Amino acid sequence: MLSKKTKYGIKALTYLAKQDRKVPIQIATISESENISVKFLESILLSLRKSGILGSKKGKGGGYYLLKDASEIKMTSVMRVLEGPIAMIPCVSLNFYEKCDDCPDENACAVNKIMLKVRDNTLEIFRNTTLADLSN
Amino acid sequence: MLSKKTKYGIKALTYLAKQDRKVPIQIATISESENISVKFLESILLSLRKSGILGSKKGKGGGYYLLKDASEIKMTSVMRVLEGPIAMIPCVSLNFYEKCDDCPDENACAVNKIMLKVRDNTLEIFRNTTLADLSN
C-alpha cells in the first residue's frame, strides 16, 4: 500500500510543478488546494526539502518551490524519498538491500524471482516518468 | 512491503509444486524445509485452502496439496488471496476499488495516473507467471 505521505507528497509536487518556479508557494495554499492537513503536509515538504527536491524560503512571502525543472525530476527519486524502497521485499532492493534470515539461497528463492521482475518493471516506469509528465 | 504472510505463502506453494500432487504434505514438513513457524504457516495454508488454491486431507497421512496443476495457478490469484490488492492504491484497484475522499477528479489526479501504469505492469507480470514458472 502506498502511504498517505507519498500520496500527498506527489500531489503537492505536481501542484508546485504547475506554478511559476520562482515564486515560493505557502504550505497553506497547497494544503487547501489538495485537501491535506497543514501540519502533516508540513512534515512531508520538509523531507522533500532535506532530500534536495524542494527549496524553501523562510519568513513573510516565503514558501516552497521546485529546485529543478519538473521535467528533470524523476519519480524514482520522489518515490525513494517519500515511500522508501521501490522493491516489495528488501532482498531485491537496489537502495535498501537486506538479506532474508530464512532464505539460504536467493537464487533459488521463488519470492526473490518474481519480486525481482516486478521491481525491474516498476523501476522502469518511475525512471521514465517525470513530474512534468504527471502535471499535464 | 510484501507481508511475511505472502512471502511464506509463496514459498509453501512452490514447495508443494515440486512434490507429487497426489501425496498430501504435512504442515510440519513444509515448516522445517522453509523455516516457517508451524502455527503461522498453518493459518496461511488455511486461507489458501479456503480460497480454493489448496486442498487438504485430515487424519493420519493427511496434509495439503495443490488442487490444480502448478502451471495452471497464476500469481494473480495467489497474490490476491495472500496480499490482497495488487494495486498500490485503492483508486486504481480492479478487485478492491475505493474512491479517495480527498480527490475530486480521478482523471486529473497525478497519483492515479502513475499508479495505474504501475498496476497494469505488475498485473501483467503476475498474469503471465504461474507457480510452475517459479518452482523451476
Next chain:
DNA sequence: TTTAATCCCTATCGGATTAGTAGGGTAATA
C-alpha cells in the same frame, strides 16, 4: 524596530496492522 507571516523541529498519541503464540476442538485414518 516592531510585527506578523512562515518555515523548522521535536514530541506525543491513538488506532490499525502484523507476526507470532497458545490452547483446545474436530475429523479422519490405521
Next chain:
DNA sequence: TATTACCCTACTAATCCGATAGGGATTAAA
C-alpha cells in the same frame, strides 16, 4: 480406539501510520 493432523478462536507484543500540539527561528515588510 488411539493417534495424527487439520481446524478455529483468541490473545499479545511490537511496530507503523497519520495526525496533532506547541513552540522556536527566520525573514520581509510596516
